[in-house]
Amino acid sequence: MTPGPENYKELLLFLTTAGVIVPLFGRLKVSPVFGFLAAGIVLGPFGLGALAQDVPWLSAISITDVGQITHLAEFGVAFLLFMIALELSWKRLLLMRRLVFGLGGLQILASTAILATLASLLGQTPASAVVLGSALAMSSTAIILPSLVEGKLLNTTVGRASFAVLLFQDLAVAPLLFMVTMLGAGGGTGLGAGLLYALAPAAIAVIAMAGLGRLIFRPLFKLVAASKSSELFVAACLLVVIGSGLITALSGQSMALGAFIAGLLLAETEYRRQIEVTIQPFQGLLLGLFFVSVGARLDLSEIIDNPIPTLGIAIGFFAIKAVTLFPIARLMGLPNRGAGELALVLGPGGEFALILIAAAMAGNVVPTEAGATAMVAATLSMIGIPLLIRIVGRGAAYARMDESLSAGLTPQHDDDPERVIVVGYGRVGRLVAEMLTRHGLRFLAIDADPVLVARERVHGQTIYYGDATRIELLRRCGIQSARALVVTLDKADAVESLVRVARSERPDLTIVARARDAVHATELYELKVTDAVPETIEASLQLSQAVLVDIGIPMGLVIASIHEKRDEFRKMLQSPDGSGRERHSIRAPQSETRLTRRSSSSSDAPEHPRDR
Numbered sequence: 042m043t044p045g046p047e048n049y050k051e052l053l054l055f056l057t058t059a060g061v062i063v064p065l066f067g068r069l070k071v072s073p074v075f076g077f078l079a080a081g082i083v084l085g086p087f088g089l090g091a092l093a094q095d096v097p098w099l100s101a102i103s104i105t106d107v108g109q110i111t112h113l114a115e116f117g118v119a120f121l122l123f124m125i126a127l128e129l130s131w132k133r134l135l136l137m138r139r140l141v142f143g144l145g146g147l148q149i150l151a152s153t154a155i156l157a158t159l160a161s162l163l164g165q166t167p168a169s170a171v172v173l174g175s176a177l178a179m180s181s182t183a184i185i186l187p188s189l190v191e192g193k194l195l196n197t198t199v200g201r202a203s204f205a206v207l208l209f210q211d212l213a214v215a216p217l218l219f220m221v222t223m224l225g226a227g228g229g230t231g232l233g234a235g236l237l238y239a240l241a242p243a244a245i246a247v248i249a250m251a252g253l254g255r256l257i258f259r260p261l262f263k264l265v266a267a268s269k270s271s272e273l274f275v276a277a278c279l280l281v282v283i284g285s286g287l288i289t290a291l292s293g294q295s296m297a298l299g300a301f302i303a304g305l306l307l308a309e310t311e312y313r314r315q316i317e318v319t320i321q322p323f324q325g326l327l328l329g330l331f332f333v334s335v336g337a338r339l340d341l342s343e344i345i346d347n348p349i350p351t352l353g354i355a356i357g358f359f360a361i362k363a364v365t366l367f368p369i370a371r372l373m374g375l376p377n378r379g380a381g382e383l384a385l386v387l388g389p390g391g392e393f394a395l396i397l398i399a400a401a402m403a404g405n406v407v408p409t410e411a412g413a414t415a416m417v418a419a420t421l422s423m424i425g426i427p428l429l430i431r432i433v434g435r436g437a438a439y440a441r442m443d444e445s446l447s448a449g450l451t452p453q454h455d456d457d458p459e460r461v462i463v464v465g466y467g468r469v470g471r472l473v474a475e476m477l478t479r480h481g482l483r484f485l486a487i488d489a490d491p492v493l494v495a496r497e498r499v500h501g502q503t504i505y506y507g508d509a510t511r512i513e514l515l516r517r518c519g520i521q522s523a524r525a526l527v528v529t530l531d532k533a534d535a536v537e538s539l540v541r542v543a544r545s546e547r548p549d550l551t552i553v554a555r556a557r558d559a560v561h562a563t564e565l566y567e568l569k570v571t572d573a574v575p576e577t578i579e580a581s582l583q584l585s586q587a588v589l590v591d592i593g594i595p596m597g598l599v600i601a602s603i604h605e606k607r608d609e610f611r612k613m614l615q616s617p618d619g620s621g622r623e624r625h626s627i628r629a630p631q632s633e634t635r636l637t638r639r640s641s642s643s644s645d646a647p648e649h650p651r652d653r
Contacts, residue, residue, distance in 0.1 A: 059326065144369060165411060218396075343414065355419075464509040485523075
């Protein structure tokens with residue numbers, strides 16, 4: 042049976058919302074997160090959806106079934122953790138262990154204990170109090186991390202520490218869900234033995250995926266990259282993220298944990314930057330869908346009917362978490378400013394609170410009324426996260442924590458301001474890189490040949506696979522802070538495309554490009570390259586220098602005359618009226634034609650179709 046249009050209504054509404062909200066809020070310089078949350082509230086079953094029974098036509102423009110988008114929205118968190126992991130590595134994760142397990146573990150234990158005690162004093166049973174306390178102790182990975190990234194706070198004290206705590210909370214989801222299941226089942230199995238039995242499959246799945254991933258991921262992407270198919274590369278990226286997430290989900294862990302492990306494994310490969318560029322659009326859309334689903338769950342009637350209890354719980358657990366976290370953060374070495382900012386950011390509730398409370402309500406562990414109020418309070422607090430992070434960003438002093446704590450949390454950016462980007466790493470690109478190294482300059486290379494890239498990575502070179510004509514890849518490789526860009530590709534259209542996007546991104550960037558001939562060099566100068574080096578002219582000059590020296594002309598005079606001639610050619614090629622192109626074609630057509638004809642069989646011909 043062919044699905045009707047109503048089956049795609051929620052998806053179409055979301056795409057329409059994304060198409061309007063992202064550009065609108067971007068123009069207003071407001072985070073799109075606010076827009077997605079507001080859209081979810083307005084279009085959700087407690088907004089326009091609640092009026093659809095009385096006004097039937099409203100059902101066409103409202104989200105009446107949040108469940109249809111919830112499962113897809115969950116991938117937004119998985120994609121986010123995958124992207125974060127690509128900036129880390131196993132070694133850096135080990136360096137994080139004090140903050141992840143120390144700060145994160147103490148935060149969960151202390152917040153749960155205090156909130157559970159308070160819930161018990163308010164009349165909840167011990168089981169219900171423990172579930173509510175542990176659920177409200179969680180924070181929102183899906184909202185906090187992208188908001189920190191957008192506010193350029195991820196590499197500050199609050200950003201690094203927040204990431205460490207959120208990572209531990211994600212690891213704690215499986216044990217907490219098992220606890221809820223055991224409480225709902227009446228505790229028929231010993232808690233210690235039952236917990237071990239439940240976590241064993243998860244541990245096995247994680248270890249197996251980490252081991253197999255090391256063996257499979259690199260060969261998989263090498264095979265896909267060799268096909269030169271962008272569609273297959275996208276498919277491979279989606280397969281890794283979704284597949285790894287489903288594996289851990291089937292074993293009882295969160296999908297985000299599986300995606301995080303996959304990202305850690307790929308962070309050490311040469312495909313990392315191209316994968317980031319490929320996954321970014323999917324992450325943005327799926328996170329937007331997640332925010333819409335969060336807003337759609339907010340029951341405004343609950344707030345209207347019980348304003349004091351709902352708002353009181355939201356403000357109360359936020360204040361308790363913040364006050365509890367501050368001394369723990371100070372104990373772990375964060376400065377006063379950083380500890381205070383961390384307490385504000387992690388104080389609100391999170392998406393896992395909704396999952397834990399819903400499971401507890403289904404198992405009759407938490408009363409329906411208390412669970413519904415807690416879920417609304419958690420959702421209400423989540424809506425305020427972007428605003429809190431903006432406040433933190435405006436007043437942040439970017440205080441630094443102890444380097445022994447922060448070193449492992451720093452994403453491994455390749456943004457050395459003295460670094461030069463070399464695009465194309467065949468014989469020409471390698472020689473340029475060797476000369477840069479000889480003069481003490483760092484470089485980062487990009488090439489589209491997976492075999493070449495893999496070989497150079499083995500030799501310790503900083504090189505990534507990817508299509509450098511995409512500005513997103515250049516940004517990921519740090520073009521904003523690069524000292525220069527050297528283009529050694531041999532395809533004229535690829536060189537021009539790359540120069541065009543690079544110059545648009547950095548008007549002040551030094552760009553030196555390889556040109557096929559004088560005509561191509563003139564075109565590159567029109568695109569505002571700093572220098573274009575035509576192969577034919579340089580070959581002529583080198584031959585001239587060799588013959589003059591060999592027949593006895595003093596080396597100093599020869600070098601001076603060669604430099605003078607090179608400057609003449611450069612001035613002609615840079616001529617804005619095109620006269621340089623015409624003058625050169627008139628003065629040396631025959632030699633240029635012969636050199637061009639011979640270039641395909643010369644010893645300096647490219648090794649590969651691109652570049653070299």
